[in-house]
Amino acid sequence: MEKNYNTDNFEQFLRETTDDFRMYPSRRVWHSLYNDLHPGRKWPSFAVLLLLITSIIYIGVSNPTETGISKTKTIPSAKTFTSLTVAKVSDPSIKNNSQIAYVNAATTVTPSVIYNSSSLAVSNNIRPIESEVLKNVANITPGSTDRNNISSNEINKGSLPDNGLAYVTAEIKTPSDKNFLTPGLDNNTELFADNGNKLSDLLSEKEVVKKSIITLASTDNDYEDKAWIDNYLLYNKKPSRNWKNRMAYQVYVTPSVGYRTLKKNTTYSPPPVNSILANPRQVNTMGYTMNHQNALNLEAGTSIILNISKKFNVKAGIQLNYTNYTITAYELNHPTSTTLMLNDLNNGYPYLDTRSTTIANSPGLSSKYLNNNTYQVSLPVGVDYKIAGKNKLKWYAGLTLQPTYVSGGNSYLISSDLKNYVSGDEMIRKLNFNGGLETFLSYKIKNGVSLTAGPQVRYQFLSTYSKQITYDEKLYNYGIKLGMTKSF
Amino acid sequence: MTEEQMLAGSIKHNAAAQEALYNRFSPRMLGVCYRFAKNREDAEDMLQEGYIKVFTQLHQYRGEGALEGWIRRIVVHTCINILKKNKKFADSVDIIHANSIHVREDMIPSIMQAKQVVECIRQLPLGYRTVLNLYAIEGFSHKEIATILEIEESTSRSQYTRAKAMLEDILIKKKIILKPNTKVTYISAVST
Numbered sequence: 280m281e282k283n284y285n286t287d288n289f290e291q292f293l294r295e296t297t298d299d300f301r302m303y304p305s306r307r308v309w310h311s312l313y314n315d316l317h318p319g320r321k322w323p324s325f326a327v328l329l330l331l332i333t334s335i336i337y338i339g340v341s342n343p344t345e346t347g348i349s350k351t352k353t354i355p356s357a358k359t360f361t362s363l364t365v366a367k368v369s370d371p372s373i374k375n376n377s378q379i380a381y382v383n384a385a386t387t388v389t390p391s392v393i394y395n396s397s398s399l400a401v402s403n404n405i406r407p408i409e410s411e412v413l414k415n416v417a418n419i420t421p422g423s424t425d426r427n428n429i430s431s432n433e434i435n436k437g438s439l440p441d442n443g444l445a446y447v448t449a450e451i452k453t454p455s456d457k458n459f460l461t462p463g464l465d466n467n468t469e470l471f472a473d474n475g476n477k478l479s480d481l482l483s484e485k486e487v488v489k490k491s492i493i494t495l496a497s498t499d500n501d502y503e504d505k506a507w508i509d510n511y512l513l514y515n516k517k518p519s520r521n522w523k524n525r526m527a528y529q530v531y532v533t534p535s536v537g538y539r540t541l542k543k544n545t546t547y548s549p550p551p552v553n554s555i556l557a558n559p560r561q562v563n564t565m566g567y568t569m570n571h572q573n574a575l576n577l578e579a580g581t582s583i584i585l586n587i588s589k590k591f592n593v594k595a596g597i598q599l600n601y602t603n604y605t606i607t608a609y610e611l612n613h614p615t616s617t618t619l620m621l622n623d624l625n626n627g628y629p630y631l632d633t634r635s636t637t638i639a640n641s642p643g644l645s646s647k648y649l650n651n652n653t654y655q656v657s658l659p660v661g662v663d664y665k666i667a668g669k670n671k672l673k674w675y676a677g678l679t680l681q682p683t684y685v686s687g688g689n690s691y692l693i694s695s696d697l698k699n700y701v702s703g704d705e706m707i708r709k710l711n712f713n714g715g716l717e718t719f720l721s722y723k724i725k726n727g728v729s730l731t732a733g734p735q736v737r738y739q740f741l742s743t744y745s746k747q748i749t750y751d752e753k754l755y756n757y758g759i760k761l762g763m764t765k766s767f
Numbered sequence: 768m769t770e771e772q773m774l775a776g777s778i779k780h781n782a783a784a785q786e787a788l789y790n791r792f793s794p795r796m797l798g799v800c801y802r803f804a805k806n807r808e809d810a811e812d813m814l815q816e817g818y819i820k821v822f823t824q825l826h827q828y829r830g831e832g833a834l835e836g837w838i839r840r841i842v843v844h845t846c847i848n849i850l851k852k853n854k855k856f857a858d859s860v861d862i863i864h865a866n867s868i869h870v871r872e873d874m875i876p877s878i879m880q881a882k883q884v885v886e887c888i889r890q891l892p893l894g895y896r897t898v899l900n901l902y903a904i905e906g907f908s909h910k911e912i913a914t915i916l917e918i919e920e921s922t923s924r925s926q927y928t929r930a931k932a933m934l935e936d937i938l939i940k941k942k943i944i945l946k947p948n949t950k951v952t953y954i955s956a957v958s959t
Contacts, residue, residue: 290903296884301794308811633892
């Protein structure tokens with residue numbers, strides 16, 4: 280609908296038109312407001328971040344990558360169990376109904392050892408059977424777990440090599456009729472070695488098992504023993520590698536030389552206008568027009584390193600960064616009016632923002648050095664890969680991703696006609712994202728302390744400035760990372 | 768939740784009431800901030816600052832006049848204070864832009880009618896824009912504007928005159944208003 284006004288109604292027209300204008304703020308505003316109003320109840324973004332880092336570390340700690348059983352432990356108060364230890368249970372030639380277990384006759388067997396054997400990387404249908412066999416060999420009460428669905432009523436093979444390993448092959452018939460299944464081995468079950476000798480005799484000869492190996496516990500004690508075993512397993516889990524042995528902290532400092540790249544901001548693509556910065560060719564030739572030089576940058580930080588395998592470490596930490604490059608400019612006698620070409624984020628069109636400045640890009644009264652610098656806090660998360668090395672000297676390659684908060688800095692932006700520089704600190708993007716690539720040598724000295732040194736490249740993935748600026752500036756630097764690592 | 772409940776709850780620092788109060792008026796207040804700000808991000812920062820003041824001073828609201836008007840007054844003052852903190856603002860208000868700024872057809876955004884006028888206002892240089900916003904839309908007098916912006920009253924008047932002329936120029940080029948002979952016809956964005 281159209282309404283006509285005379286010129287006196289200009290204010291009224293504006294008021295009526297703009298009064299109905301509404302914009303919907305992003306949720307970020309409310310979250311920030313909430314944090315300001317309720318400082319004790321911070322919006323959970325920080326908590327979520329902490330939780331994420333903690334979870335990563337926890338998963339790393341609680342999932343040791345070792346496969347197979349390399350060590351076994353002795354139970355000091357292991358009831359009346361016979362002395363056997365599972366040394367290794369795996370054989371690709373195992374058939375579904377023929378299971379193999381190696382029983383080290385020289386050491387002490389424990390329930391935990393037997394149950395730990397079930398954690399080996401063997402197929403599901405093999406695992407319960409071998410556990411059952413071993414359980415009976417070890418005189419542990421059958422029927423203590425759901426594995427008693429296995430009926431072992433015939434074990435007719437076995438051998439005891441000279442190296443002290445009892446090699447038991449158990450052929451187990453598993454009838455389809457579930458009612459037939461009985462928990463554990465039959466009381467009359469006997470193990471035989473390949474040569475026909477009874478396994479109990481063989482083991483007796485080795486003087487490992489003093490009394491009957493295969494004596495099944497009475498069913499009256501089943502539940503009592505089951506409870507005991509469950510309880511034992513609960514409190515005597517096979518310990519994973521001590522986290523202290525696998526974790527270390529590192530402090531480091533990285534002096535570097537930093538510079539930037541410039542290219543047209545393609546996020547918002549304005550139509551061609553008579554402006555220099557809206558013209559890609561002009562942007563691409565800015566490097567020839569402006570006199571910029573690299574400068575000293577600095578990083579310092581600390582990180583927690585978790586060894587997840589022989590080759591890989593993961594790490595997370597906090598890092599302070601100072602980025603910097605210099606601009607050669609000239610001082611003017613008087614302030615001059617100039618313009619910045621900015622993108623309007625709402626419609627993608629450029630507009631001229633008028634600024635006042637006393638700094639020229641072309642020769643003026645006297646030369647002046649400007650610093651475009653930023654102060655950043657980042658949270659590097661990454662991985663190190665050990666390329667080579669043993670004992671004291673190791674060679675690593677590492678990669679980090681660094682969510683970065685830019686806490687401040689100085690920025691001088693080139694005007695739309697390239698003739699002036701204007702201060703544009705408020706145009707610096709607050710949140711950015713960096714990546715680091717490094718390789719370093721680590722030399723262990725003593726008391727778990729290692730010294731590290733190596734080259735590093737750091738690159739900023741997002742432009743230094745907000746999307747309003749019509750060109751993208753990406754910072755990068757090359758440096759030497761010097762660090763000290765100490766295990767916990 | 769009624770306005771009274773939101774008010775009472777917000778004074779007691781009840782988060783739900785505060786959020787309801789925020790949700791009720793924030794779209795319009797962000798529209799106000801947007802007219803003063805350089806971009807949307809700045810406008811949201813202004814809105815946040817403004818609402819912090821609103822919530823911390825809410826107990827001073829006596830119920831005289833509409834709550835929205837009271838909030839709007841605080842938000843506008845917050846916008847001005849933020850602009851004044853920026854050193855370029857003082858320069859911008861005093862510099863005569865008439866010779867350095869030329870309105871080009873291609874600079875005027877082609878967007879929906881409801882937002883067109885606001886976007887045209889935002890094409891004005893900062894000094895013009897601020898004075899025009901305060902005088903024409905927010906209803907401040909030139910004397911009040913001079914006090915708020917710490918400029919001469921005559922400066923406020925001259926800035927407004929130039930701002931109005933430039934805005935009319937933009938609106939005419941955008942065909943939002945027509946200027947047959949001496950009578951300007953405004954085509955309102957208000958629809959029924």
